[in-house]
Amino acid sequence: MGVSFAWIFGLVVVVISEGPDFDFSNRLGHMRELGWGGPTLPVEEIHDYPDPETFYLRYSKGNRPVVIKGGARVSPAFSKWTDEYLSSIENATNEPVLADTSGKKTQFWTFGEYLEFYKKEKLYMVYSVPKALRSDVHLPPPLRCGGYEDKLADTVMWFSNGGTKTVLHIDDVDNINCVFSGSKEALMIEYPKYKDKVKLDPRGGYSNVDVDKVDFNQFPEFSEIEYHVAKIESGDCFFMPLKWFHVIRSYERNIAVNIWYKPLEQFNRSDCEHLDSKPDPPSLDKYFFKSEDGAYTQDKWPQRRENDEKEEEDDGPPDDLREYFSNMIEDESSSLTLVGLVSQMRRDKKLMSPGIRWISEMDDIAAQFFAVLDSNSDGFIYKEEIYLISPENEEKLEELASSLEDYLDMQKKDQ
Missing domain, CATH: 2.60.120.650 (Cupin)
Incomplete structure (x- = not known):
């Protein structure tokens, strides 16, 4: 609590303000359910x-x-x-x-x-x-x-x-x-x-x-x-x-x-x-519903280029994860939910090459991808969130992509 003094029309007025040490525990509703006792x-x-x-x-x-x-x-x-x-x-x-x-x-x-x-x-x-x-x-x-x-x-x-x-x-x-x-x-x-x-x-x-x-x-x-x-x-x-x-x-x-x-x-x-x-x-x-299906199609798979010539890509997770997930979203005003992300990954022929099954462990990885990308935890991913992803979270995406590739490799070995 802070105390200060002021002169008003020749009188000393004491002004009491709630500072950082003010005790709010006497307020109605303290340590009760949110909204209890409040207007x-x-x-x-x-x-x-x-x-x-x-x-x-x-x-x-x-x-x-x-x-x-x-x-x-x-x-x-x-x-x-x-x-x-x-x-x-x-x-x-x-x-x-x-x-x-x-x-x-x-x-x-x-x-x-x-x-x-x-x-x-x-x-x-x-x-x-x-x-x-x-x-x-x-x-x-x-x-x-x-x-x-x-x-x-x-x-x-x-x-x-x-x-x-x-x-x-x-x-x-x-x-x-x-x-x-x-x-x-x-x-x-x-x-x-x-x-x-x-x-x-x-x-x-x-x-x-x-x-x-x-x-x-x-x-x-x-x-x-x-x-x-x-x-x-x-x-x-x-x-x-x-x-x-x-x-x-x-x-x-x-x-x-x-x-x-x-x-x-x-x-x-x-x-x-x-x-x-x-x-x-x-x-x-x-x-x-826009957030479910987005606009991602196989022709939008991120392509690596060297000397302006398209290279042959291996099956598996993409190299540019930002571009990959961004392409799942139609435009700046559209968004993507978890079910939309999972459904698009499951339909991705480059990722799900012949003989590859979508298994429960891949569901878990997709959910973790979503959690990293959904920076404000509102259940939607927007292009802006992907563009502004932190270096730390970008590393998390790479780690998840590596884990996903491990599951794909295990299935390929069993074929």
């Missing part, structure tokens, strides 16, 4: 989707979160997605998914294995919706025209047996999250208002605060913040504007699907005059 503001609830232009003006452009009560009920997934039903879709059960274990280790499973073990092993799946299940999920009505279809980034399934929570973090995209089973609570902090107060880890878009036990002496900023709280029940959808700080807690058997998309710069009203030409029903399998 909280309710999030608006509506009982029907607004039309796309109203949604754009009031919520997306207006930077306002909203809960759409009953919004998830428009999708068949709300009534169909029992464990028994999900296990019966053979094309889905064979798809690889990524999940965290109770020991916080991330690994790949088939979706069928996940369904078998998620309750026993306390698994938490955060991964792109299996393609065989996308016909059960409808694109939320406000996104069906106006230009949103060209901004779709990814669709992710959040699946657990409950009791999960996220860290406090931000996303660089707008988000509509629909809950098909269980319930969620979203604790949010308005980004424009508090962007200079809430400190994020320099390695990514998240805070190091313990959301279950906030130490105000270590993180005093959280004692002086307003919180927005939303309750999302089964059958509801929830819109969160980009970059709002948030923590999501999930309860009971919990399945949700969210749509990440880039915000519109301007609403295209004329696009809504042609709704008859839009997909009907508007299921997710009929839409293109």
